[in-house]
Amino acid sequence: MTAEPVIDQQGTPGAGALPVTVRASLSPSRAADFKTCPLLYRFRSIDRLPERPTVEQARGTLVHAVLERLFDLPATGRTPDAAGDLVAPQWDRLVTEQPELAGLFDPGDAVGTAEFLRSAAALLQGYFAVEDPRRLEPAEREALISAVVDDELLIRGYLDRLDVAPDGALRVVDYKTGGAPREAFEARALFQLKFYALVLWRTRGVVPRVLRLLYLKDAEVCDYSPDADELLRFERTVVALWQAIEQATERQDFRPRPSRLCDWCSHQALCPSFGGTPPPFPDRSAAPDPLRDARSRPATPGADD
Numbered sequence: 390m391t392a393e394p395v396i397d398q399q400g401t402p403g404a405g406a407l408p409v410t411v412r413a414s415l416s417p418s419r420a421a422d423f424k425t426c427p428l429l430y431r432f433r434s435i436d437r438l439p440e441r442p443t444v445e446q447a448r449g450t451l452v453h454a455v456l457e458r459l460f461d462l463p464a465t466g467r468t469p470d471a472a473g474d475l476v477a478p479q480w481d482r483l484v485t486e487q488p489e490l491a492g493l494f495d496p497g498d499a500v501g502t503a504e505f506l507r508s509a510a511a512l513l514q515g516y517f518a519v520e521d522p523r524r525l526e527p528a529e530r531e532a533l534i535s536a537v538v539d540d541e542l543l544i545r546g547y548l549d550r551l552d553v554a555p556d557g558a559l560r561v562v563d564y565k566t567g568g569a570p571r572e573a574f575e576a577r578a579l580f581q582l583k584f585y586a587l588v589l590w591r592t593r594g595v596v597p598r599v600l601r602l603l604y605l606k607d608a609e610v611c612d613y614s615p616d617a618d619e620l621l622r623f624e625r626t627v628v629a630l631w632q633a634i635e636q637a638t639e640r641q642d643f644r645p646r647p648s649r650l651c652d653w654c655s656h657q658a659l660c661p662s663f664g665g666t667p668p669p670f671p672d673r674s675a676a677p678d679p680l681r682d683a684r685s686r687p688a689t690p691g692a693d694d
């Protein structure tokens with residue numbers, strides 16, 4: 390992934406120019422974590438427990454990287470073959486940048502690696518079944534967007550792609566590569582897209598016309614059109630969520646909320662719902678910088694956006 394400049398309140402680049410009142414930041418993934426399970430939020434955002442990347446996450450990262458680079462090619466060259474040709478070089482680049490990805494396969498397991506690359510190429514076929522990139526010219530790719538709400542909360546995230554129509558209409562596009570049952574994640578995915586829509590509305594004064602989820606495995610498109618009233622309500626929800634997070638932090642009280650998503654949780658061994666014990670709550674004086682999320686890009690799409 391390439392680092393992109395922060396788009397600030399005025400929609401202009403300016404990564405360092407956070408208003409002085411801003412004292413916390415929230416990404417859609419972290420907000421969705423708290424909504425899903427407060428203890429999961431704690432493990433990820435306060436304890437900052439490491440999570441080993443899974444093959445599925447690595448595949449998602451790779452496919453996102455290929456789709457981002459695909460649009461570097463001239464429009465006529467954005468073919469399935471060209472996308473396939475990007476798979477191996479992009480994997481090599483990712484492994485160089487994120488050495489932990491190399492641990493997913495035994496050294497010398499050429500068969501496992503080749504099968505992995507083939508599975509990524511198969512997802513790209515799903516992409517070409519639902520879109521023709523030769524007819525698209527994205528306005529932004531892998532762009533970090535942010536806005537301040539409630540005077541002090543920075544909401545931010547990386548969107549996969551933003552298309553702008555000649556009449557100025559915005560379409561936010563998010564690629565979904567997971568193989569998990571869609572219904573387990575669809576609410577989370579829509580929450581994430583509304584989050585981006587809110588940021589765009591607050592920074593550009595335009596409610597995106599379409600929020601689009603592209604499910605590459607199933608080669609399906611899910612479009613959603615928000616309106617301003619809905620985004621206003623969503624903004625209140627986000628602020629209330631942040632207040633609940635602050636309260637839980639103050640009380641050091643993050644409870645587990647078991648659900649189907651536990652099957653994808655890396656922290657079952659520490660979760661009371663699975664017989665585990667969470668680590669002691671981190672010393673507040675050593676607590677992580679609440680704006681740290683605003684300053685760094687997570688390695689894995691989907692981990693944050």
Ligand code: SF4
Pocket residue numbers: 426428429645646647648650651654655656657660661662663
């Ligand atoms: S296992 Fe389930 S309940 Fe426990 S922390 Fe993970 S998501 Fe929450």
